[in-house]
Amino acid sequence: AQTVTQSQPEMSVQEAETVTLSCTYDTSESDYYLFWYKQPPSRQMILVIRQEAYKQQNATENRFSVNFQKAAKSFSLKISDSQLGDAAMYFCAYTPSGTYKYIFGTGTRLKVLA
């Protein structure tokens, strides 16, 4: 079965510091997409970053970057220079190529301390 595991229910980071959120997944597929979505309190979930499995280069979006380890089935999110606005629930998600069905993890709640 395809699963996504986020082992850290909650994380804290000091403002301006760096934090890494972990995500592992289980699949027998070779071609798929991985995503990190952010859900701020009382606000809509938005896409942070995505990675295509066939691309070896790690995706980056400004202060957000991923460490994609395909063999280890690991997809962690690094947030650099953390800001108060980064406080949110972060969901890791997986979808095999050729389908539309997202499989989400249970989320990691990130707190940013001033």
Place this chain on the structure above:
Amino acid sequence: DAMVIQNPRYQVTQFGKPVTLSCSQTLNHNVMYWYQQKSSQAPKLLFHYYDKDFNNEADTPDNFQSRRPNTSFCFLDIRSPGLGDAAMYLCATSRKRTANSPLHFGNGTRLTVT
């Protein structure tokens, strides 16, 4: 701004009393999804529309129905809500029904069943 709008933000209904949640989008996306998100759990796909084509997930209870009268609107009907149906309901859209087409979410409707 193009967006996904869900109404109401909070909905309280009585056990067994039918309730309808609404979603509208100005993105002109072909695909609309309904997810159920319970506390500390991953969002769970209930069903989706690809244009007018309705697709029900195998494990979605019969108690849940959906309507999409036009491209812009989609409704979630819960015919006889039970206490276990209390959750956040998320509407999302995507331009295509493909793995690399990211989801655009609304703010969600939090349903309470008394």
